Amino acid sequence: MPVRFYNGLLPMKARVYVSIKPTILDPQGQTICSALIGLGHTEISSVRQGKYFEIGLTEGTSPVDAAKALEEIARDVLSNPVIEEYRVEILD
Amino acid sequence: MPVRFYNGLLPMKARVYVSIKPTILDPQGQTICSALIGLGHTEISSVRQGKYFEIGLTEGTSPVDAAKALEEIARDVLSNPVIEEYRVEILD
Numbered sequence: 001m002p003v004r005f006y007n008g009l010l011p012m013k014a015r016v017y018v019s020i021k022p023t024i025l026d027p028q029g030q031t032i033c034s035a036l037i038g039l040g041h042t043e044i045s046s047v048r049q050g051k052y053f054e055i056g057l058t059e060g061t062s063p064v065d066a067a068k069a070l071e072e073i074a075r076d077v078l079s080n081p082v083i084e085e086y087r088v089e090i091l092d
Numbered sequence: 093m094p095v096r097f098y099n100g101l102l103p104m105k106a107r108v109y110v111s112i113k114p115t116i117l118d119p120q121g122q123t124i125c126s127a128l129i130g131l132g133h134t135e136i137s138s139v140r141q142g143k144y145f146e147i148g149l150t151e152g153t154s155p156v157d158a159a160k161a162l163e164e165i166a167r168d169v170l171s172n173p174v175i176e177e178y179r180v181e182i183l184d
Contacts, residue, residue, distance in 0.1 A: 011137070017144060032145070036165060043161050045103070046148035052109060053124070056138035069135050073128060 012057045014070050017087045018079045019050030053078055066090060104149045106162050109179040110171045111142030145170060158182060 020026045026048045033047040055073075057066050067090060074086040112118045118140045125139040147165075149158050159182060166178040 019144070019146065029145075032169075036169065039169070041161055041165060043149050043153040043157060044147060044165070045150045046146075048146040050144045050146065052111070052142045052144040053121075054111065054138075054140045054142065055136060057135050058137045061135040065135060069133055073133060073136070077124075077128060077131070 011059045012061065012063065012066055013091045014055045014057065014066065015089045015091065016053040016055060016070065016074045016078055017050060017089070018052070018074070018084050019086075020048060021083055021085050024083045051078075063090065103151045104153065104155065104158055105183045106147045106149065106158065107181045107183065108145040108147060108162065108166045108170055109142060109181070110144070110166070110176050111178075112140060113175055113177050116175045143170075155182065 020029075029046070029048040032049065033044060036044045036047065055070065061069075067088070070088045070090065074088050075081060079086040112121075121138070121140040124141065125136060128136045128139065147162065153161075159180070162180045162182065166180050167173060171178040
């Protein structure tokens with residue numbers, strides 16, 4: 001495995017996970033759950049579907065700027081804060 | 093924080109991530125990427141959208157059975173192996 005030096009300025013990747021709040025009904029997930037049980041997968045008790053985004057960042061973006069921008073993007077663009085919650089994960 | 097004992101038979105949770113293969117075009121992700129850059133987020137270089145499923149397993153399912161069932165479900169039901177790839181993550 002090559003040795004990697006991380007100087008904080010290499011292109012980074014991030015993942016944003018958006019899921020429906022636990023208190024909100026998810027009919028799509030319920031349908032998948034019923035279908036799976038119908039197919040014989042009785043070990044499944046619940047399914048909730050969410051979205052996920054793999055985001056590439058331009059070279060030279062600092063981790064601090066990236067975290068700030070991603071938080072803003074996740075909150076304002078990728079999720080609906082009324083019914084959804086999000087989680088941001090920054091990879092190197 | 094309460095001490096937790098894991099006997100391998102408690103209800104488990106799992107996550108399945110489905111994303112489009114890197115070689116396949118993702119017009120939806122490209123549209124989101126353009127929109128974000130248009131909104132001034134010039135630190136973004138690429139976006140790819142995927143799906144993600146949070147799956148609850150019935151009490152008493154063993155981790156081995158769960159892993160087998162989830163692999164099958166992810167491959168046969170939740171993803172289209174021609175254009176998508178998946179990743180299964182089992183939480184306790």
